[in-house]
Amino acid sequence: MENKNIEEIVKKVLESMMGGAPASSRGASAGTVPKTARVAKLVEKGRFELQEYPIPEVGDGDILVKVEGCGVCGTDAHEFKNDPFGLIPVVLGHEGTGEIVKMGKNVKKDSAGKDLHLGDKVVTCMIFKDNPDITMFDLNKQNVGGADVYGLLPDDDKHFNGWFSDYILIRAGSTVFNVSDLDLNSRVLIEPCAVLVHAVERAKSTGILRFNSRVAVQGCGPIGLICIAVLRTMGVENITAVDGEPKRLEFAKRMGANKTVNFKEYKGIENLAKAVEDSFGGHLADFAFQCTGSPVAHSNIYKFIRNGGGLCELGFFINGGDATINPHFDICAKEITTVGSWVYTLRDYATTFDFLKRAKGIGLPMDDLITHRFPLEQINEALQTNLSMQGLKIAIINK
Ligand SMILES: [Zn+2]
Numbered sequence: 001m002e003n004k005n006i007e008e009i010v011k012k013v014l015e016s017m018m019g020g021a022p023a024s025s026r027g028a029s030a031g032t033v034p035k036t037a038r039v040a041k042l043v044e045k046g047r048f049e050l051q052e053y054p055i056p057e058v059g060d061g062d063i064l065v066k067v068e069g070c071g072v073c074g075t076d077a078h079e080f081k082n083d084p085f086g087l088i089p090v091v092l093g094h095e096g097t098g099e100i101v102k103m104g105k106n107v108k109k110d111s112a113g114k115d116l117h118l119g120d121k122v123v124t125c126m127i128f129k130d131n132p133d134i135t136m137f138d139l140n141k142q143n144v145g146g147a148d149v150y151g152l153l154p155d156d157d158k159h160f161n162g163w164f165s166d167y168i169l170i171r172a173g174s175t176v177f178n179v180s181d182l183d184l185n186s187r188v189l190i191e192p193c194a195v196l197v198h199a200v201e202r203a204k205s206t207g208i209l210r211f212n213s214r215v216a217v218q219g220c221g222p223i224g225l226i227c228i229a230v231l232r233t234m235g236v237e238n239i240t241a242v243d244g245e246p247k248r249l250e251f252a253k254r255m256g257a258n259k260t261v262n263f264k265e266y267k268g269i270e271n272l273a274k275a276v277e278d279s280f281g282g283h284l285a286d287f288a289f290q291c292t293g294s295p296v297a298h299s300n301i302y303k304f305i306r307n308g309g310g311l312c313e314l315g316f317f318i319n320g321g322d323a324t325i326n327p328h329f330d331i332c333a334k335e336i337t338t339v340g341s342w343v344y345t346l347r348d349y350a351t352t353f354d355f356l357k358r359a360k361g362i363g364l365p366m367d368d369l370i371t372h373r374f375p376l377e378q379i380n381e382a383l384q385t386n387l388s389m390q391g392l393k394i395a396i397i398n399k
Contacts, residue, residue, distance in 0.1 A: 069098075232256035
């Protein structure tokens with residue numbers, strides 16, 4: 001057979017695989033993409049329903065991702081229980097990751113400039129709107145709190161816009177990162193870890209947090225535990241974890257806290273502050289991170305901090321009510337520098353990929369943060385498990 005004929009045959013076969021159009025005019029797809037797929041839609045408070053929809057057309061700048069897994073966030077749990085954001089009906093899930101199975105012809109690189117190919121593992125961060133204040137990798141611009149995020153969008157006619165689903169359609173103009181060099185557990189943890197990378201950046205902006213600082217971390221849920229991990233990976237070793245659950249304090253030690261204080265064992269804030277002071281060998285903390293959503297915990301934490309020390313408050317993702325402090329004793333007289341922290345910037349997101357590699361590299365038990373895994377069919381149970389405060393990170397795993 002002549003070469004020319006072979007070329008002709010190959011071209012014909014390729015064309016028939018692409019549905020008759022010349023191969024060059026279409027985006028690429030891997031394997032077989034089904035015609036329909038499921039999303040888990042929150043149809044009323046407390047109830048997700050699996051619904052099947054046609055997979056939408058993938059535009060020239062769009063990416064179709066087969067979802068592998070997605071963490072359940074406290075935000076999802078609030079929305080599941082009370083719909084505080086008024087999003088119902090909604091496909092939730094913003095801590096997701098998966099594999100590119102189809103992409104438009106204009107898609108070449110991710111938001112950090114890395115090449116994108118079929119089969120690459122990706123995560124998304126924010127969806128860009130025409131807002132000049134949300135700019136890639138500019139620390140002086142606002143954080144992601146002002147932007148749209150997949151998994152917190154009202155349902156639309158395309159439907160595949162949350163990660164609690166079989167597939168998600170990443171629309172042109174969204175951020176996307178190639179994280180093929182991270183395993184599935186790490187990829188599911190990127191979003192919550194970015195919250196802590198940002199918090200530690202905020203803490204560093206005070207100029208008080210140093211390698212040899214004595215640091216108190218109050219609250220040992222996933223946020224507090226990851227806070228300890230971020231501090232450990234940057235070389236901070238003198239960490240005291242404060243919580244009321246012995247199991248969580250045990251985990252805090254495995255994560256790198258060298259002392260723990262169970263607040264339930266101390267009556268009154270003076271005794272509790274003394275226990276924290278004792279944990280640092282008779283010194284108060286140079287810096288403290290407040291990682292609970294409890295107003296009382298916020299009031300208490302000032303007592304753990306030395307004169308001239310610093311505080312990062314990051315526990316209040318929703319309005320948890322007012323906290324009482326004494327401005328004279330707690331702030332003025334001690335000259336405490338306080339920073340608040342809220343979600344992350346895009347730069348923090350990219351930093352988080354490296355943090356996860358370092359955390360595993362120094363043997364921190366990051367994988368053990370994911371204590372419960374559910375298939376998509378059991379999403380209602382997954383959310384109930386989160387609300388019942390069992391375990392640490394709950395995840396939906398699709399395979
Ligand atoms: Zn989240």
